[in-house]
Amino acid sequence: MVTSDSHLSRAPPSLFPISIQKFQNSNHYQSSTLKITQLQPKRNVPLIQHELNINLHETQQLHGHFIKTCFNSSYKVPFSSLESYSSNAAFYSFLITSYIKNNCPKDAVKIYSYMRGTDTEVDNFIIPSVLKACCLIPSTLLGKEVHGFLVKKGFHGDVFVCNALVMMYSEVGSLASARLLFDKIENKDVVSWSTMIRNYDKSGFLDEALDLMRVMHVKGVKPSKIALISMIHVFAELADSKLGKALHGYVIRNGNCGKSGVPLSTALIDMYAKCTNLAYARRVFDGVSGASIISWTTMIAAYIHCNNLNEGQKLFVKMLGEGVFPNEITILSLVKECGTAGSLGLGKWLHAFTLRNGFTISLVLATAFVDMYGKCGDVTSARHVFDSIKNIDLMMWSAMISAYAQNNCIDEAFGIFVHMTGCGIRPNEITMVTLLVLCAKAGSLEMGKWIHSYIDKQGIKGDMILETSLVDMYAKCGDIDTAHSLFAAATNRDVSMWNAMISGFAMHGHGEAALELLEEMEALGFIPNDITFIGALHACSHSGLLQEGKSLFQKMVNDFGLVPKIEHYGCMVDLLGRAGLLNEAKELIENMPMRPNIAVLGSLLAACKLHKNIKLGEWVAKQFLSLEPHKCGYNVLMSNIYASANRWGDVAYIRRAMKDVGISKEPGVSSIQVNGIVHEFITGGREHSDTKKIYEMIDEMREKLEDAGYTPDISSVLLNIDNEEKETTLNYHSEKLAMAYGLISTAPGVPIRIVKNLRICDDCHNATKLLSKIYGREIIVRDRNRFHHFKEGSCSCYDYW
Numbered sequence: 001m002v003t004s005d006s007h008l009s010r011a012p013p014s015l016f017p018i019s020i021q022k023f024q025n026s027n028h029y030q031s032s033t034l035k036i037t038q039l040q041p042k043r044n045v046p047l048i049q050h051e052l053n054i055n056l057h058e059t060q061q062l063h064g065h066f067i068k069t070c071f072n073s074s075y076k077v078p079f080s081s082l083e084s085y086s087s088n089a090a091f092y093s094f095l096i097t098s099y100i101k102n103n104c105p106k107d108a109v110k111i112y113s114y115m116r117g118t119d120t121e122v123d124n125f126i127i128p129s130v131l132k133a134c135c136l137i138p139s140t141l142l143g144k145e146v147h148g149f150l151v152k153k154g155f156h157g158d159v160f161v162c163n164a165l166v167m168m169y170s171e172v173g174s175l176a177s178a179r180l181l182f183d184k185i186e187n188k189d190v191v192s193w194s195t196m197i198r199n200y201d202k203s204g205f206l207d208e209a210l211d212l213m214r215v216m217h218v219k220g221v222k223p224s225k226i227a228l229i230s231m232i233h234v235f236a237e238l239a240d241s242k243l244g245k246a247l248h249g250y251v252i253r254n255g256n257c258g259k260s261g262v263p264l265s266t267a268l269i270d271m272y273a274k275c276t277n278l279a280y281a282r283r284v285f286d287g288v289s290g291a292s293i294i295s296w297t298t299m300i301a302a303y304i305h306c307n308n309l310n311e312g313q314k315l316f317v318k319m320l321g322e323g324v325f326p327n328e329i330t331i332l333s334l335v336k337e338c339g340t341a342g343s344l345g346l347g348k349w350l351h352a353f354t355l356r357n358g359f360t361i362s363l364v365l366a367t368a369f370v371d372m373y374g375k376c377g378d379v380t381s382a383r384h385v386f387d388s389i390k391n392i393d394l395m396m397w398s399a400m401i402s403a404y405a406q407n408n409c410i411d412e413a414f415g416i417f418v419h420m421t422g423c424g425i426r427p428n429e430i431t432m433v434t435l436l437v438l439c440a441k442a443g444s445l446e447m448g449k450w451i452h453s454y455i456d457k458q459g460i461k462g463d464m465i466l467e468t469s470l471v472d473m474y475a476k477c478g479d480i481d482t483a484h485s486l487f488a489a490a491t492n493r494d495v496s497m498w499n500a501m502i503s504g505f506a507m508h509g510h511g512e513a514a515l516e517l518l519e520e521m522e523a524l525g526f527i528p529n530d531i532t533f534i535g536a537l538h539a540c541s542h543s544g545l546l547q548e549g550k551s552l553f554q555k556m557v558n559d560f561g562l563v564p565k566i567e568h569y570g571c572m573v574d575l576l577g578r579a580g581l582l583n584e585a586k587e588l589i590e591n592m593p594m595r596p597n598i599a600v601l602g603s604l605l606a607a608c609k610l611h612k613n614i615k616l617g618e619w620v621a622k623q624f625l626s627l628e629p630h631k632c633g634y635n636v637l638m639s640n641i642y643a644s645a646n647r648w649g650d651v652a653y654i655r656r657a658m659k660d661v662g663i664s665k666e667p668g669v670s671s672i673q674v675n676g677i678v679h680e681f682i683t684g685g686r687e688h689s690d691t692k693k694i695y696e697m698i699d700e701m702r703e704k705l706e707d708a709g710y711t712p713d714i715s716s717v718l719l720n721i722d723n724e725e726k727e728t729t730l731n732y733h734s735e736k737l738a739m740a741y742g743l744i745s746t747a748p749g750v751p752i753r754i755v756k757n758l759r760i761c762d763d764c765h766n767a768t769k770l771l772s773k774i775y776g777r778e779i780i781v782r783d784r785n786r787f788h789h790f791k792e793g794s795c796s797c798y799d800y801w
Contacts (some may be wrong), residue, residue: 017322092296096129105133124155128164129599135171145166155186163191170199180660194227201234209234225264232267243274266298297330309346332368339372347372367399374403398431405438413438429466436469443755443782444671445477468497478753478780478787494527503535508787508795511543530562537571542786544800549575570600577607582616598627605637617641636665653788670734670756674745681737697740702731713763730763751778759783769795
C-alpha cells in the first residue's frame with residue numbers, strides 16, 4: 001500500500017509528463033515505494049527514455065495508487081476508471097514499458113487497448129513498446145492490428161517504428177513479412193540492418209543473413225558492435241573461418257578490440273571454436289585485457305566444444321588461480337557445452353566441483369545437469385539429480401523426460417510424464433514435442449496417437465513446431481495418410497513442416513507425391529532449403545526416379561544457389577548406386593569438394609552388394625580403412641559381398657579380423673507394440689514369455705508358405721552352412737518372430753506394425769508379401785532405410801529398396 005501524500009492526492013491530471021523516482025523508507029517499507037515529482041513538460045520526449053527500473057509489484061502499486069487517489073475508483077476495474085487520464089499518454093507509456101520490463105505483456109496490451117478505446121493519443125514512441133509486447137505474448141494477430149493502426153496514423157515512415165515492426169514479425173515467426181517491411185524502409189539506419197541480420201541468424205537462415213551482410217557492406221553502412229556480434233555469430237554457425245578472419249581483421253582495424261570490445265572478443269572466441277580453430281580462439285582470448293568471467297567461460301567452452309577436455313579443465317583451474325571464481329552462469333554454460341559435446345567425464349567433474357565448493361544447486365542448474373547426463377547417456381545420474389530436487393518445475397520434468405527419450409527409454413519417459421501430470425503439472429508444447437519425437441524414433445504409433453489425443457483433450461495450443469512434430473510422428477510410425485491429413489489441415493505452414501511431409505513421402509516410397517509437394521511448396525512462395533532437397537533426393541532414390549533426382553540436384557544448385565552438402569552427395573551416390581550406375585557413383589565421390597564420410601561410402605558399398613560388384617566393393621573397403629577402420633558396418637557388408645560370391649575364405653578372414661579388434665556384428669532386432677507394451681525379438685530368440693505360441697505360429701506360417709508354393713531365398717543367409725540349415729535360419733529371423741507374435745496377439749484384420757533396426761532381408765521381404773495375402777493382414781515394416789507396406793501379396797516399394 002502506498003501512502004497518499006497530500007500533494008499527490010490533489011494532483012490534477014494535467015501535471016504529466018511525469019517521472020517516477022524510487023525512494024526507500026526504511027522505517028515503514030521493506031521494498032521500494034514510489035514518489036511522483038512534477039517535471040516541466042518536454043515536447044517529444046517519451047517517458048520510455050527515462051531510466052526506470054521498477055519491479056512488477058511497484059508497477060502495480062503505482063497503477064493502483066493513481067486509481068485510488070486521483071479518481072476514487074475501485075482497483076478491481078482499473079481500465080474502466082482511467083477516464084481522467086485520457087490525455088496523459090506519458091503515464092500510459094510508462095505503465096506499458098514497466099509491464100513489459102516485468103514480463104507482463106498482456107497487461108501492457110490492455111493499457112494500449114484502453115488508450116485506443118478512449119481516443120488517447122498513441123504516439124510513435126508508444127507503438128514500439130506495444131509491438132514488443134506482441135513479441136512476448138506472442139501474437140501475430142495483435143501485431144498485424146497494431147501494424148494497421150500505425151499505417152493509418154502515418155507512422156510507417158518512421159524508421160524507429162519500422163525497426164520495431166521488423167523485429168515483431170521476426171519474433172512471431174513471419175520472417176517473410178519482416179523482410180518485406182525491411183525492403184520498404186527508405187531511410188534504413190544501422191539498427192534496421194542489424195535487426196534483420198540478427199533475426200535471420202536466430203531463425204537459422206544463415207545464407208540470407210550472409211547475403212544481407214554483403215549488401216550492407218556494398219551500401220557502405222558501418223556496422224555497430226551489435227551488428228558485428230550478429231555477423232560473427234553467422235560465421236560461427238556457418239563454420240566459415242575464412243570470412244570470420246576477414247571480419248576479425250575489420251574489427252581490429254576499427255579499434256573495437258579494446259576493453260569495451262570484450263563482447264566482440266568473446267564472440268570471436270566462440271566463432272573460432274565452432275570453426276575448430278582453437279589456436280586463433282586462444283590468441284583472441286590471450287589478447288583480451290582484463291578478461292571477464294564471460295571470456296573465461298567462452299574459452300573453456302571452446303576447448304570442450306573441440307573435445308580438448310584436458311586443456312579446458314586446465315584453463316578452468318588457471319581461472320581459479322587468477323582469482324576469478326565461476327558463478328552459476330559459468331557452470332551452467334560449461335555443463336550445457338559438456339552435454340552438447342557428450343563429455344560425460346568433465347560434466348561429472350563440474351558437478352563434483354559445485355558440490356565441493358558449496359554451490360547452491362538451483363533449479364536451473366539442476367535441470368542443466370539432468371540435461372547433460374541425458375545427452376551423455378547416463379540416465380542413472382540424471383535420475384539421481386532429478387530425485388534430489390524437492391520443488392520440481394515443468395522445465396525439470398521435461399528435462400528428465402527428454403533424458404529418457406534420448407536414450408530410447410520409452411517406458412520410463414512415459415512413466416515420468418504420467419507422474420508429472422499426476423502431480424498437477426500441466427505439460428507445455430515442448431514436453432509434448434519431446435514425447436512425439438520419442439514415439440517417432442521408436443515407431444510407436446499407439447503411444448503417438450495417445451499423445452495426440454492428450455494434446456487435443458487438454459487444449460494444449462499447438463504452434464508450428466508441435467504440428468510439425470505430429471506430422472513427422474505419424475509419418476515415421478507408418479501412418480502416412482494421417483500425416484498428410486494433418487499437413488493438409490494446417491492453416492500455418494513453415495518450411496520445416498513442408499520438409500517433414502516431403503521426407504515422410506520419401507520414407508514410404510511415394511517419390512512422385514514428394515516431388516509434387518515440392519512443386520506446390522515453390523508455387524506458394526516457400527523457399528526450399530538444403531533439408532528440403534535432402535528429403536526430395538531421398539524420395540527419388542527410394543522410388544527409382546533417376547532422371548528426376550539428377551535434375552533436382554542441378555536445380556538446387558542453379559535455381560536456388562544452394563551449395564551441396566555431403567548429405568546431398570550421399571543421396572546422389574545412393575540414387576546412382578541403386579540404379580546400377582556404380583562407376584558414375586564412384587566418379588561423383590572422387591570429384592566431391594569434400595572428403596567422403598562413412599555414410600556416402602556405405603551407400604556405394606551397399607550398391608556393390610546389391611549388384612554383386614566385388615572389385616568396386618574392395619575399393620570402397622580401402623576408403624573405409626582410412627576413415628574408421630574399426631567400424632562394424634562396412635566389415636559386415638564386405639563380408640556379405642564375399643559370401644554372396646561363395647568366397648568363404650575371405651569371409652572368414654574379415655570375421656577373424658573383426659574378432660581380433662573386438663568388433664561384433666550389430667544383431668538384428670525387431671519390435672512390435674501390442675496394448676501399449678513394446679516386445680523385442682532377436683533372430684532365434686526364445687526369451688519371450690509366449691515363445692511356445694510364437695514358434696508354433698512360425699511353423700504354421702512356414703507350412704502355409706510351402707502350400708502356396710513359396711521357395712525360401714537361401715541367398716539371404718550369408719553363412720557357410722548347408723541349404724537345410726539356411727532355411728531353418730530364415731524361419732527365425734527377428735522380423736518373422738515379431739510378425740508371428742502380431743498374428744497371435746492381435747485381432748484378425750488389424751494391421752501389424754514392426755520396426756527393425758537393420759535392413760529387411762530379401763527372403764523376409766518376399767515371404768511377408770505372400771503372408772500378407774494368406775492372413776489378410778496389412779503388415780507394415782520400418783527397417784533402417786524406409787517403410788514397406790505389405791498388402792494383398794505386394795509391397796509398396798515395388799521390390800525397389
